Amino acid sequence: MSTASTLPPVHQYEENTSRGSAIGAWLKGQYALYILLALLIIATITRGSVFWSGTNLTNLLLQMSIIGVVVLAELIVVLTGGIDISVGSALGLAAVIAAGLFGGPSIWLALLVAIVIGGIVGAVNGWLVAYRGLEPFIVTLGMLALARGLVYAYGNGIPIIPEAAATFASFGQTTIIGIPVLAIIWIAAIALIAFLLYRTVWGRRVYAIGSNKEAARASGIPVKRTLWSVYILAGLLVGLGGWMFLGRFAAGTSTAGNLLELEAIAAVVIGGARLSGGYGRVFGAVVGTIIFTVIANLLSLLNVSTFLQDAFRGALILVAVTLATVSFANSRRRTKAATETATDSPASSSTPAGQS
Amino acid sequence: MSTASTLPPVHQYEENTSRGSAIGAWLKGQYALYILLALLIIATITRGSVFWSGTNLTNLLLQMSIIGVVVLAELIVVLTGGIDISVGSALGLAAVIAAGLFGGPSIWLALLVAIVIGGIVGAVNGWLVAYRGLEPFIVTLGMLALARGLVYAYGNGIPIIPEAAATFASFGQTTIIGIPVLAIIWIAAIALIAFLLYRTVWGRRVYAIGSNKEAARASGIPVKRTLWSVYILAGLLVGLGGWMFLGRFAAGTSTAGNLLELEAIAAVVIGGARLSGGYGRVFGAVVGTIIFTVIANLLSLLNVSTFLQDAFRGALILVAVTLATVSFANSRRRTKAATETATDSPASSSTPAGQS
């Protein structure tokens, strides 16, 4: 019997394969991009010549490359439905120990040390989360305090200057065809993470676990092992960030990486990732990184008073995210009027902008 | 075809109404309580006489009452599946404006002002989250920066001393039958929130929304309105906290409430609440508050080097939560052996200790 040959028409489905509407749909979801665009327009109007000057663009690249690597680490953790608030302290720890161990004689030894430290921190976090089933927030909160405490204890609060400080400083200033080497490292890390997430079995598993852990488990995915690997990879990235910190500042200060976690999470979230996991793109996280760096840079360029900077930053964030959804809702309403298809259905709140 | 209709409905199992192991089951879930117990034992062994002295107990009560009120605010937000990282700044803003508006002539006027400010902040957060569907993290991050910025701007970073500073100071150190009045306010707030959550329709709605927003909406619960009310109530509590801050320190400092959000979230989570919402108890949050206050107090009493304090605090948190789940897992294994029915079924990962 072959019902297949007489397929009933009720099961037919026409896939919309037109490229145009795909890009349109994609653009509609990229509200981080609109925020960035708006920021760039504001920057151009107010301080255009300075903002777009070569020096400032180089500064921007430098300023975003360290946090950029940390944002990638945060992203993969957030994709699993976790959160890592220890990234800042772990970066500090990696930087300080890499600067101080054996006196910090070589930048390559420091790279190794920093990555190992980061990896260890990540492995501990990941083990507790994956194998002991603990809440990531509380685990990484403990690690936040522990790592920062070790930073203080290691240098008694005094910055650690590696022996190879001069090499670090000159390495940090190196550019390749005009692009700072630190930025190149960041871009390489973006490419690596994008490849891992989108092109490998591991990446697919990360998304599956974040979206529906039970389904992932039932489908034979090694949930614990994958979760652990995510935290370890995040740790390695953070360690790399610590090393880049040394390259940029040539000293392991005890405040290195302070409050970085907040900015990293914010960049991931404004880039469209969902804190409950399973949804988020590398592209969005990168845009989020750029947004926060540009905001800080712009406030500096406009020489906004220290007293008002925080207020401006906060208001900017609130206005930006609100406007982005307003314009999104509007464009949706327009679509509706045009095609009579869109709705105010409850499902509409499950857009990326929706609450998790 | 209709044979089924000839058979009587079945009820194969006997009704099970046993209440026997209710307390046992409850105790099993209270791992925060064990952490606290362990801490108290450590405190008694190491610095017993000082720790349990009247002065220190009064200090402890004072130290936990302000954060305690903020933890309650955080709890109700977390129950809805949200997060509020603006509580610290909002507390600062309420304190500073209450101290400065009209010169801060009266503590009762200040109470009104603080609560109104807190309520406004909460209403803005809640409106953006509930009606604009924005991610709570990013909204309250914006508010965190905005409110802190306004604090700085309001006093140009200089603390605001209310005219009634002396009244505030004497109010803050008043005791009633030996209990500081601030602690009494905290206890009243606990009772209020417990009543609202456990005894009212509103409270059940909060849990329903946090547990399954779609189901809540589809069963006719006014999701948006309830969400908004939660954030407003949280704001009012934070405002109250700001006023209590004035009572304790008699000045609206620009650092008031700094980093409080982290501690508040941590207390809520260690108290067993699930960050994804729908699960969490007032009792747990109170225990969480006490735990963090006792840790800080104990580290001071033990005169642990400041460099190591953070490290100790972090290590303590990690060890405590890990041990708590170890003993929990063990007791589960024992139950299993005894009854031969318990399992490692997927559902077991959704215990409070499980990852959200």
Place this chain on the structure above:
Amino acid sequence: MTSDQHGHDPTTDPQQTVAFRATGVKKHYPGVKALDGVDLTGYAGEVLAVCGANGAGKSTFAKLLAGVETPTDGDIMVAGYPHPVRNAAEAEQAGVLMMHQEPLIIDDFTVGENVWLYKLRAGRDIRPWAQKTNTNSQRTREVLRGVGLGHLRTTELARGLGPGQRQMLSLSRAAVTKHRIMILDETTASTSEEHFNDILDLVRREKAAGTCIIFVSHRLNEVFAMADRIAVLRNGRLVDVVRAADSSPDDVTALMIGQALKALARPAPVEHHGAPPVISVQDLYGGSARGVSFDVRSGEIVGLYGLVGSGRSSVARTVTGQRQAVGGVVTMRGERIKLSTPGDALRRRIAYLTEDRRLEGFVNDFDNGQNMSLVVLPRMARAGVVNAGQEKARVKELIRDFQVKGGVKTMTKSLSGGNQQKVVVAKWLEADPDFVVLDEPTKGIDVGARANIYEIIQSVAARGKAVLVVSSEAEELLSLCHRILVMRNGKVVAEFDPEHADTDDLIRTALTHQD
């Protein structure tokens, strides 16, 4: 859209009181016209069945009526309510009660609280004492007993309930709410036949009280046992409304899918060559299974029948490593095995198709392609890097084979319930396991696609694999299996040869056998 080819026009009836009237109702999702202009009237005191293939728009219509979704165009007036309902709260006030295809259960609430969930609706009454209903009261327990959940503790969390129990729990709300329209959206899909009697009883009572009942089901025998009129939807349009008395299941099937179904061939008999069974289970304990033993041979399809809660799923989960066995021996081809995770099982080519689609069936944020390839992805990858082209090509084939109404890039969660189920079935059969347990594989799947899935299952067995099918539908097992085991209270109590048994035998054994 309406038809009067049956003489008297059954779509309208001036003699009866109108309960609701839908006119020109459209519901369009981006890229999908779920409903495309439906006019339908329901009357007080009747059972109106809504039939249609998967994705025809049945649930969509029900959701519009219940105010959970708002129509793109047209409106639905509920009798006694001044304007079209705009949200679930208004629908409640208008007296519409809906049992969703995915039941509305708050996992963190107790069973008792879930019974009274609608107490939390939009009523302005949020005074503390308004919540007074004791969710652990005698009344609550009676209500639960009324839907066959008397053995549950009212104070236990709903999180632990299986899909069948969730359906019945949601149904229990009918007893505690005031309503004039009751919608049952595939409430019977994951419950066994004997629960149908509870539901039938309930429906009769409701009908007598003047409620308009809308009944959605793919089981045409149930539809004909219950309905007064049958509305048939196809691709979002109302094809016809017929009187149950004037029609037959074959007519309705033809209306639904545009052709009549051929009868399913019996599976070819299995030949034993003395080889050890693929899987052999001895004295298995775990979950609610209490000492279960059976074998499944190569090429054999074994059915497992029982009532809701009889322990079938516990057995299925335990032998496939989804949960750990507490006692007992499982041997695979003579070798003793111990599975502690689904991953272990998969490595031994043992698979389990879950009955709990909502919780562990598919990944919410994945599209059909990603969901279907989830299990077999490592096979489509080299050194961990996915071969995207191969993946896409294979998934396209699967979508065609399983007649999924959706594309590779369609999000699985936006599919209709039955189409989601097809995705899940496809995902597991694609893994090509040596031993596969299918737990309620055809739940919610329409008659057309169902035949197709049976064929695929038979072809799997024909390739020498061992298949265990858990089902609540006796008929399905009788036509599909070589042998049928019946469970009761966690034990296998009888074995039938489908050639010499009928539905009644199975149900009676499941119900009345004493041990």
Place this chain on the structure above:
Amino acid sequence: GCGKIYPTDEPASGPANGVKADVQDVVVGFAQQQLQAPYFAAMQVRAEQIAQEQGFTLLFQAANKDPVVQMNQMQAMMSQGADVLVVNATSVKGQFEMMTQVASKIPVTYIDTSVPGTGMTSVQSDNLTIGRESGKITAQRFRDMGKDSISMVILTGPATDEFVGPNRRQGFLDGLTEGGVEYEIRAEQSGEYAQDKGQVAAENMLAGNPDVDLILGLNDSMALGGYNVVNGKPQYDSVYVAASADGQKEALALIKSGGCDGKYISTGLNSPSLAADEALRISIEVATGQRVPADFPAESFTKAVGIGCENIDEYYDPNSVF
């Protein structure tokens, strides 16, 4: 019935637990404001050295710049039997009532930052003068280069910096004027007293104002960050760096190595060791009954000097902690 935890406002008239004859029995509580800058860390190291030498017990806590935390820590010290407190206050104005309450139970000696009107005495660094001395040296250098008007950018403290930073800033500017140099401030941004933050702020300010003559950091850490930006970059060849205070080792090393045409022009001496010595001396005298609180003036200042290329050898010690 009602009661008060701190029944009186009057400052304590003697050690909290009575006069101790033997210095070995004395317990000193040291409530440090923060440890996020080397200056504060160095103070702790010095205090611990002194405690070791003299044999008294030192309770040391740092408050992370938060008055609330500091209050809790002081309370814990008193619970532990501290006789006297050394406090580096977190907020000059904001802690008035708090410190009144604390000082009613225990003699308080402020170090570095004080809360006027409370406590027994204060050992302060005179930020205004320190800044002015450094400013004068910088002015001299620019005069030597033939410039008598400069443009500059300033790295300030965070918004919570109510007292110290503004004084150092004003002092330095006064010093420039006194030294005969006119200045124009092109931009001011916070570097939060940290090297990395200072470096970023300096980068941004220089991008907008590449032609400035001077980057002023209100402490050495930030100025070092600024130095990293301009060091070795040809486009910033004529940009110099100065700090108004601290005398951190790395900064002194730069001054020394650069000589009188180095990029890092000057800083001011704000010796954590001197301050710690003085404050602990006073505390011990009170605790052992050698003197009573009433003997002390409201405030005394530590030595204030500017450090430039000419006097660098007096102050540079490669082995110091700070």
